[in-house]
Amino acid sequence: MTRPPRSLALVTGGARRVGRAICLDLAQSGCDLILTYRTSETEAIQTAADCRALRADARAERLDLDDLDAVESFGRELAADRRRLDLLVHNASVYERTPWGAIGAKEAMEHWRINALAPLLLTQALAPALREAGGVVVAMCDAHTLGRARRRYAAYSMSKAALAEMVHTLARELAPQVRVCGIAPGVVAWPEQVDPAEIEAYESRIPLKRPGTPEDVARLVRFLWREGTYLTGEIIRLDGGRTLT
Numbered sequence: 001m002t003r004p005p006r007s008l009a010l011v012t013g014g015a016r017r018v019g020r021a022i023c024l025d026l027a028q029s030g031c032d033l034i035l036t037y038r039t040s041e042t043e044a045i046q047t048a049a050d051c052r053a054l055r056a057d058a059r060a061e062r063l064d065l066d067d068l069d070a071v072e073s074f075g076r077e078l079a080a081d082r083r084r085l086d087l088l089v090h091n092a093s094v095y096e097r098t099p100w101g102a103i104g105a106k107e108a109m110e111h112w113r114i115n116a117l118a119p120l121l122l123t124q125a126l127a128p129a130l131r132e133a134g135g136v137v138v139a140m141c142d143a144h145t146l147g148r149a150r151r152r153y154a155a156y157s158m159s160k161a162a163l164a165e166m167v168h169t170l171a172r173e174l175a176p177q178v179r180v181c182g183i184a185p186g187v188v189a190w191p192e193q194v195d196p197a198e199i200e201a202y203e204s205r206i207p208l209k210r211p212g213t214p215e216d217v218a219r220l221v222r223f224l225w226r227e228g229t230y231l232t233g234e235i236i237r238l239d240g241g242r243t244l245t
Contacts, residue, residue: 006057007031008085008133009225010078010126012065012119013092015044017189018140021214022089022221023047027056029222034078036063036092065092065118066110075125085129087225090119090139090163095191098155108155115159120166123174131177136225139167140217141184143239164235171233179232181224186239188212207241 009026013019014035020043023035033051037044037060044060051058063074078085094114098107123130123137130137144150145160167182174180188211190199203211220238224231237243 005084007087008034008082009087009089010034010036010085011089011091012036012063012122013038014089015040015047015060018185018214018217019089019091020047021218022091023051023058024054025215025218025222026087027051027054027058029226030056031087032057034059034061036061036074038062038064038066038092065114068113068117068121071118072121072125075122079126079129082129084133084135085126086133086135087221088123088126088130088135088137089221090122090137093140093160095153095156097152099152100154103155108158111155111159112162115156116162116166119163120170123166123170123180127174127178130174135178137170137174137178137180138221138224139163139180139182141167141182141235143184143186143237143243146184146235146237146243148243167235168233175232179224179229181228181231181233182235183217183220183224184235184237184239185212185217186237186242188217188238189214202242205242205245206239207244210240212238212240 009031011019011023014023015037023033027033033056048058048060064070094111119139141164142160145157164182167180171180
């Protein structure tokens with residue numbers, strides 16, 4: 001008897017932190033992987049090797065999401081080569097402060113290209129492969145851009161709000177063959193060099209009294225792919241209740 005093909009996932013920004021946790025969880029679940037990175041080559045190679053140790057076929061590919069021509073070419077080539085793609089996870093993003101009065105067009109457009117437009121164009125290029133597999137798209141949104149505005153992050157927040165609207169729009173565009181959902185974390189992995197006082201102030205307001213973890217995100221990605229078969233167009237807050245306070 002012919003074995004059914006193994007599932008294949010593409011995870012952008014899969015080298016470190018949340019992306020790495022997603023890749024390892026999917027590999028453990030029997031999924032093959034392509035993970036992309038922009039600058040973290042060493043970490044990406046290691047994550048791919050760790051996935052292969054879990055018996056997954058995994059490889060790391062460099063992809064600069066700020067280069068939209070490269071994004072479209074990458075998607076078209078992958079769709080032509082693989083013909084089917086079971087899961088596309090838009091995890092990579094840029095996250096920088098842009099204080100009011102000092103917002104520049106260059107920084108704002110970088111957020112827009114990487115966080116919103118690249119996921120849109122990559123999904124469009126991979127749509128034939130996703131439809132062939134009856135696949136799933138999961139986009140990493142942000143709990144604070146769903147009606148809980150923050151100061152000093154206007155460019156980032158606007159780009160993530162656009163990504164959330166992409167989830168809603170593509171859920172209609174790609175139905176019924178492809179489901180599209182979002183995850184809106186609060187804090188699941190603090191950026192490097194954050195003031196400890198800021199961490200304490202934030203975490204004190206989380207009803208569950210702890211920050212999230214990359215593994216929390218990874219488990220929800222897997223659920224949306226494997227179990228949430230009647231979910232599309234939904235964005236799930238994964239914030240321990242933080243946006244309630």
